[in-house]
Amino acid sequence: MANQCDTCYLINEKVIFLPHKNLFISRNNNTQHVIFSTASRCLVLLIVNHGNIVNHQQLYKRGWEEHGKQVTPNTLYQTISELRKQLGKAGLEINIINTIPRQGWVIDQESVVIEEYIPNDFSGQDVDLKPKEKVPSAKLPAWLSLARKLKAFARSLVSAQ
Template sequence: MENNSDSRKPDLVFIINEDTIFNPQAHKIFSIKKDFAPQEFNINVPASRCLMLLIENRGKVVTRDEFLKHVWTENGVFVSQNTYYQNISILRRKLRKAGLGDDIIVTIPHRGLTLHPEIDIREQSVNDSAGKAASAPAGLAIPQTEVADAVTKKTEPGGEGPERGQKCQQTEDQKHKGLQPYQMIIMTIIFSTTILLLNDYLIANLEKSSAEKPPERNSCTFGAEKNNLEAAPQQKLHS
């Protein structure tokens, strides 16, 4: 069982499937999928160590006791088996949010956990843009057919783990999330334009109504003018 946590370079990160970065020192997972804004996910220290142990032992099954030893006991912490299961569950959740899905971690019944054999992982220094492929151990401790059988059971109805369509659904959800800001901007523009047009329409109607309405004459003024007209002939006769 390999455990290179003490000798690991502090600037080493792991690129998973070319669209996810795992930084074991910062205990973070970064999703860098094309056409989507980068996302950052924090994971707790034990879950981060569990993922690192799986990466360091690609092609092998890591048992529950090995997790307890390398993740907790060697760091001076003694925990129950329930804590181990909780942290594996947390790790699966974070990987699913990052777009990798639960099937990156395969359960081998009655033995332990291993990484999916088709997962591409390469290690890279932060200061080294070229990077290098993360090599699996020379001798595989488990047959690849056994891993394939575990993956098949994991995706069958009623089997262990999520359904097969979960990753597709997650991708669709990310697309919808990416469209939401643009939809809000478009809706705001349409709403503002509608308000302005309605306002102009109301003002135009009010001005038109005011122009067509005959002016009202003051009743007192109209009466005074009438009296003046009637008095004018009488004044002319007296003169």
């Protein structure tokens, strides 16, 4: 099983989220949007719990406490606000992080599609999404076909720079 820091996510086919680089890449205009590592850790927790409410204490623990820091509720709220803002700048037209009053936050499972990928190589700027085994295209699962498209998109980002 891959380490979660070795995973990248495609959100609603519009934004690539690279947690290991604290980075969103817009598929609309190829722009990169850097976020704080604490925000990245919080978003990974929300993604892993896609469709389930993540409470304040879970976010405090993952975002800060596991790294030896204590923060105020205001810091958590600012982090969620900044995530929403950066996701919007990266091309998501809808707010994917919904507030559940007095409970926490959730990424809606009905309106948000999140696909997970395991890149093979983080050494360069390119996000390499090559499958580990060669499989005839006709027998490829849908996610693997999309992974190849994502790889081609990531390469076009590098060549455009």
